[in-house]
Amino acid sequence: DHRVVAPDHLNFGLSDTAPGAGLAPADHTRRLRALVEALDLRDITLVVQDWGGPIGLSYAVTHPENVARLVILNTWAWPVNRDPYYIAFSGFVGGPIGRFLIRRFNFFARGIMPFAFGDKRRLTPAAHAQYLYPLADPRDRTGCLVFPKQIVAATPWLNSIWSNIGKLRDKPVQIVWGMQDIAFREQELRRWEATFPQARSLHLDGVGHYVQEEAPAELGAAVDAFLAETAPPPTAV
8 A cells, every 4th residue: 555665775685785885874874865866755654773763864854844754663863872781782792802703603693683582483594594694795794893883983973863853843653662672672762752742652562673573463553554544634626
């Protein structure tokens, strides 16, 4: 019933990466904007999760007139440079040891990803293989290397997003949140709910970080209902 456009960001999934292409979050936002413009996408329902939060919302706060609705899964979009929890993760995984483990052993996809599931059984071997496949070559893991350090290093960019988040406060918002997430906790959820008090909010017990993978039926039903209830009325003829 709806058109879905799922960007395959450079050095993630199966996208080729040209030598020298920037892989910082702001670079992904620039390419997202170019994709939206190339496809002439309008009245977008923006669905964001993890790094897709700041990447997508960076586009949204600079083009609020083109974003009709927001669907927010486990994510954030504000500076975390004073939060010891994120500072520690960014420092270790984004530091020399973490970067070595990712490049040499595919540590992020093999080690961290399964740990982030609320119920580890929901990451089946067949599904996990699809995540591991495009990262088989160490050269394809640069994106995984870049992002952890950027949690803190991208503080000025994150601040530019959050300081403009008010431009989106009149949008319809659906929040779908995995309550067992080790990355984005209940306190991050409450911050979103305080920022968008008009939001519908679905809390999924037993679901961790990967809401799309862990609770696809519940997520799909919530988004379907949200789109139906916020659709503009038909134009009279």
